[in-house]
Amino acid sequence: MGGKTLKKLTTTLAGSLIVFAASMGAAQADKLTFYCSAQEDWCQLMARSFEDATGIDVNMTRKSSGETFAQIRAESSNPKGDVWWGGTGDPHLQAAEEGLTMEYVSPMRDQLHDWAISQAESAGNKTIGIYSGALGYGYNSDLLAANNLPEPACWKDLLKPEYKGHVQMANPNSSGTAYTTLASMVQIFGEDEGFEFMKGLHANINQYTKSGSAPIKAAGRGENTIGIVFMHDAVKQAVSGFPVKVVAPCEGTGYEIGSMSIIEGARNEEEAKKFYDWALSAEAQNLALEVNAFQVPSNKGAQTSESAPDMSQIKLIDYDFKKYGSSDERKRLLQKWDEDVSVLPQ
């Protein structure tokens, strides 16, 4: 008997709830889920400033670009994020290649540097450049002096035998920075000579770190002498008070383009587009100055920090992002590095 009365009860209860619910209106605030791959304080500042500028609630998660890419891929059948801002360009290109991100042409484009737009075009408009940073290296001047070593100025200097055990770079298999290094050497010296360079470097390397910026952090703490990293990371160490000097290698160098993409299937697509346009504006890019981010902004009108490496003084190569960002070329180079370089005795 209990069942039938129960059912009656539930239906009447449900009925009264309907009336109750219908009388209440629904008002939901706009919101945006923001995946950020830049440094923590920059991410926070971007999120809060966008909230202030638009009134849209921002939910920010900060993870490295590799972790974010892994997450977006894992979530691809049910995307949780809306927009992905920051981090080196390769995973963004990779995401575009796999169809994880969405095509969007922003009205802000005419304000951007050419390299930012060519980044977008090479990915079918699924990503765009927001800042760039040149590859280089930094050294701990105290340790260099303590070991009576000459100051290096070129890539080839690093091959000298006196630097044996003093150079550190990340493992290209685990770090985008190190892959950029590998691809740059191949482009500067040609593939054969580039790999000869990597082999010579291998003899001097004391450790292949996992994370891209770890070599220069170790140099800052006095645990390593020379670290091959993006120059803005080295500048940051110097500005934080560590005895680090930054070098723009004389042969020229490659660079990264920090990128931004809208995630395919975003739940808040409109808000994501608003963020995208806002993040390309000069005032949004000027926020970098407040958090000691020394990359070069992609908006022509945005200011660059005085401490930042002067891009006009650096010999930049014509880095082929489309070719070296594709997964086939990446796999081929990494495999070659694994088989020809990493197995050599040190």
Next chain:
Amino acid sequence: MIFWIIIGWVGYCLLPWYMVEGGLWSFEWLFSGYPFDEDFAPALFLTAQGEKLWLVPLLIPLALPLLVLGKPKSDPIYAKILILAGALGFGWLIAQGFGIGIRGFNFDWLKALFGEPKIRQFGMGYGAMLCASAFLFLLTQGIAARGAVNGDVFVVSAIGGVITIVTAFVFFPIANMLFSAFVTEKGAYSVFVFASKFFDDRLWGLGCFWGAKCGAAWNSLFLAILVGLITTVLGLCFALVVTRSGFRFKRGMRALTVLPIITPPFVIGLALILLFGLSGSVTVFFADLFGVQPTRWLYGMPGVLIAQTLAFTPIAFLVLIGVVEGVSPSMEEAAQTLRANRWQTFRTVSLPLMRPGLANAFLLGFIESMADFGNPLVLGGNFDVLSTEIFFAIVGAQYDQGRAAVLAMVLLFFTLSAFYAQRAWLGKKSYTTVSGKGDAGVHPLMPNGLAIPVVAIATIWALFTAVVYGMIIYGSVVELWGVNNTLTFKHYVTAFSVRFEEEGIRWTGAAWDSFWTTISIAAIAAPLTAAVGLVTAYLLTRQNFAGKNAFEFGTMLSFAIPGTVIGVSYILAFNVPPIEITGTGVILVVSFIFRNMPVGVRAGIASMSQLDRSLDESSLTLGANSWQTFRRVILPLLKPAILAALVYSFVRAMTAISAVIFLVSAEYDMATSYIIGRVENNDYGLAIAYSTTLIFVMLAAVGLLQFLVGRVQIGRRTQIGAERTT
């Protein structure tokens, strides 16, 4: 039974069937179009509107049990109907959940059969959850009515419940993840992919014998064996000093051993760098003294070994202290009466009786070392181990999830082999020395030849630990670590500043958000972990049922798998319907429960095997059912085990990192992932200040709980004594 029928109907008719956006605790849905809005409607309203018609068949199993409401349990129809209804409902619920996903049908054969209609559904919400549990428990009641486990409804339901959640949150995600080892880049299945990834030189290379690098698998194995051995020996030394020596600073030593357990990851590694790194104070001091070049000897195997030994010795100590104390003094006295000297007694009586403890301590050290992630990351140098390789296979530039799965399998194989080797070594011998008889003897002191080196080793190691922790506190109060050593409190201020305003306290510090999230998630997870663990332990020790061994294995599985694998498998499994919980606090709580449950299970089994079965039997004879026996007799006697499980799961929830790093989201950021972000960003001061604060918070929590354990134990003993005499 009526209860579960009601629950089932409530779930179907009243509560929103699908997951409500905005989290489990937001009740916004009550006011936005409920119950007609498609997003918030209960199943009944959905189907009445002609939506989600595949939910209609659920009405049949919901209605079926109503037929047998008045019937007695002994009626065979009663059991049959309940089993039928439960199995049908549960089965259909799962089938539709997996069959129809966010983009329509999930399987090609379904598409072939029904075409591709525009149907989709999101993750299960309250309604579906209630329905699922109703079906499950109707099923177990039916099975119990058929006479399984003496027709004991509580035991059958508990078994059914634990099996279901362990399957859902341990087996399912892990199997899902491991399958990807066989998936090619194009999504097809192939054994060759697995083989090519498995027979990789980076995994099994033996280059270190001729100057190159060894594979990660050998590195991990070798390191884990060393760490297991060293921590066991050190743990034994500490245990002997505390129980069998006249050493004066026993208490201080005991307190010191707790510290590494409550230390967030990375901190020990950073302190070691400050001491022994290339520019570390100790290295520089000795380099100056002997006029040699400082080296980077710390990076690689030596550093990882030191850090892991520091971190895991306390675990070995905690395992061994119970066993060393438990060795019956009467046996040792008997040996001495038979003219054995102290050394002979120790070697032939005490030590063999400690074998289970030694084996368990080694096993834990081995597994912890295998799964450890933080220390190899900071100190590993070019020494690759499986856990970091797995992490970078997923997040690194390779993006190779299949490789991660293969590596995870290798790791799992090692840990499980160790588990079985331990069992084989212990064999079926009896190590029981604690019996009901009075045992008032006193442990003999260690023989002098043993006491001197043991006390020396323990003292040196304790001093070393103290120095490392001194460095940590020092690191949190200097301006810039290693460069500018001016004392300052600014890191604490940045992290934990508060402002008093008219509206009350404003938490302005940068760390408060993640701090409160961590505390609340740890506080929610701890009691749940203890509960699940103890119920499981009860089933394992007190009940006999088919498949018990497989069941026990399953509960240990999540402990042996490294957190990174758990993290990724959780994202893959729980980001899509039917269970869609990524980005919520729920997934963090769930991952902590199943990561830490095995400790609750072990603690529970250990204490329950000390309780005489005659207690249960007398309770049952007096007419109590097994639920009443569990609640009134066993549970009160288990308070120490409960608190041990609580402490452990609370502390682990606050210091875990490897799984957490994948599961945190904007709203639910945890302390450890925040600390890592700071370390990455060079804010060592802030990171260490935060860690130091966490250490003190956990010390306070552990102290409080230990205080409670002491009191509860004494109070209960007398009470039980009184009850027994009356």
